[in-house]
Amino acid sequence: MTPTDLYIGGRWLPAASGRRIEVVDPATGDTIASVAAGDVDEGLAAVAAAHDAGPAWAATPPRARAEILRRAFDLMTARGEEIADLIVAENGKSKADALGEVAYAAEFFRWYSEEAVRIDGDLRTAPAGGNKILVLRQPVGVAVLVTPWNFPAAMATRKIGPALAAGCTVVLKPASETPLTALLVAEILAEAGVPDGVVNVVVAERSGPVVSAMLHDRRVAKLSFTGSTEVGRILLREAADTVVSCAMELGGNAPFVVFADADLDAAIEGALIAKMRGGGQACTAANRFYVESSIADDFAARLTAALADQETVLISAGARDRVDALVADSGTVLTGGAIPAGPGFAYPATVLTDVPADAPILRQEIFGPVAPIVRFDSEAEVVAAANDTEYGLAAYVYTGDLARGLRVGEQLDFGMVALNRGLVSDPAAPFGGVKQSGIGREGGHDGLLEFLETKYIATCW
Numbered sequence: 001m002t003p004t005d006l007y008i009g010g011r012w013l014p015a016a017s018g019r020r021i022e023v024v025d026p027a028t029g030d031t032i033a034s035v036a037a038g039d040v041d042e043g044l045a046a047v048a049a050a051h052d053a054g055p056a057w058a059a060t061p062p063r064a065r066a067e068i069l070r071r072a073f074d075l076m077t078a079r080g081e082e083i084a085d086l087i088v089a090e091n092g093k094s095k096a097d098a099l100g101e102v103a104y105a106a107e108f109f110r111w112y113s114e115e116a117v118r119i120d121g122d123l124r125t126a127p128a129g130g131n132k133i134l135v136l137r138q139p140v141g142v143a144v145l146v147t148p149w150n151f152p153a154a155m156a157t158r159k160i161g162p163a164l165a166a167g168c169t170v171v172l173k174p175a176s177e178t179p180l181t182a183l184l185v186a187e188i189l190a191e192a193g194v195p196d197g198v199v200n201v202v203v204a205e206r207s208g209p210v211v212s213a214m215l216h217d218r219r220v221a222k223l224s225f226t227g228s229t230e231v232g233r234i235l236l237r238e239a240a241d242t243v244v245s246c247a248m249e250l251g252g253n254a255p256f257v258v259f260a261d262a263d264l265d266a267a268i269e270g271a272l273i274a275k276m277r278g279g280g281q282a283c284t285a286a287n288r289f290y291v292e293s294s295i296a297d298d299f300a301a302r303l304t305a306a307l308a309d310q311e312t313v314l315i316s317a318g319a320r321d322r323v324d325a326l327v328a329d330s331g332t333v334l335t336g337g338a339i340p341a342g343p344g345f346a347y348p349a350t351v352l353t354d355v356p357a358d359a360p361i362l363r364q365e366i367f368g369p370v371a372p373i374v375r376f377d378s379e380a381e382v383v384a385a386a387n388d389t390e391y392g393l394a395a396y397v398y399t400g401d402l403a404r405g406l407r408v409g410e411q412l413d414f415g416m417v418a419l420n421r422g423l424v425s426d427p428a429a430p431f432g433g434v435k436q437s438g439i440g441r442e443g444g445h446d447g448l449l450e451f452l453e454t455k456y457i458a459t460c461w
């Protein structure tokens, strides 16, 4: 049975208020479960539990922390089917996407089990000679982790893995649309040997007050947030009051650039991955397709053929209606573009051409299976158009000219560039954005550093 209560200090607890949040299957619109809805007191109780567990966990040998994380990887992998089914049920993505997510999510535990024993420091002789500069890396302390619904497993493990490797304790506040997966991850971590209080999970009906109270508690040292830029801005303001260190993974508006010299089959294959993973509801989703004029019609025809009759399930009726409104008046519809009849929140894969340069669909994060195509004629023109956004998370470039690919990659104002690939995510790579797409990095060695504080000891001998 998947747990449905709050997880605080190693105990599963119902909400004191008795309130519960209904979890809906987006494919049918039916309620599939209800979970305890925590409030401010429970958020603070979780902070207290994490704070109390902190010193012992920080003092646990790195090898022991590593082995617990490695066991969590094994358990998650062994239970992959079950976790994927849960993701499908509460998020609506396809089973293939859900299995891909579980493998990706589990890998953060394996990667950070390997990182836990590689936390380094630094020792130098001061330039003036004599004194020494000794640099230690210590766990930051209690971390509040806030995650979105689009990757219910991976967004949690991408934070919990490095936090635990670094010796931090955490309170996870998952999205209320997809709390079941997060609660199952907590159960798996407990089974792997994570001590009571090291990982706590509080689902909330009113996320604002609960997260705000936690951020104003002086025992909290870190906020790691993944979600929309809009909510990210609110939390940066909240965190300012207590000067809590923030790692922010926010929204994106990824350009997908195809030059005429690209391998078109590979570009279409990459476009399908970059656009359709999770029904287009990924922060890295290709949002704007810029295709060199001489191949634009061919590209549009091939993409349309590949996507015709494909349907995806979006997270809610509101999300689906928002996508549909963005499609309206945004150019010529080659396929899709209308809400299908039937239950649930389905939307068809949609291809648009002749998209006006000022169309809102090119400015906003679509978060749906819609591919607007825009023509371009020169490298300089497309770089300028791609960079003309307040976002800077991921960008895609297809070209047969490696020098051009690298040159354009260097000029793109994005934290990640996929060159002749439709996927950037990799647990071993630093994931993150520039501009209003975020602050900091997750994954790789950089992801560990987010949960470590640098201490300098001046000494001499």
Ligand code: NAD
Residues within 6 Å of the ligand: 146, 147, 148, 149, 150, 151, 155, 173, 174, 175, 176, 207, 208, 209, 211, 212, 226, 227, 228, 229, 230, 231, 232, 234, 235, 248, 249, 250, 251, 252, 282, 283, 284, 365, 393, 432, 433, 437, 438
């Ligand atoms: P969201 O910002 O609405 O919610 C994210 C989380 O914040 C949820 O847990 C939500 O309950 C919580 N939240 C909402 N309002 C809050 C408030 N006032 N105070 C505290 N917490 C609050 O985002 P979403 O709709 O769940 O997810 C989609 C967004 O996430 C997209 O913009 C997407 O690009 C972004 N995203 C970014 C990355 C990345 O790594 N950069 C990854 C996945 C998703």
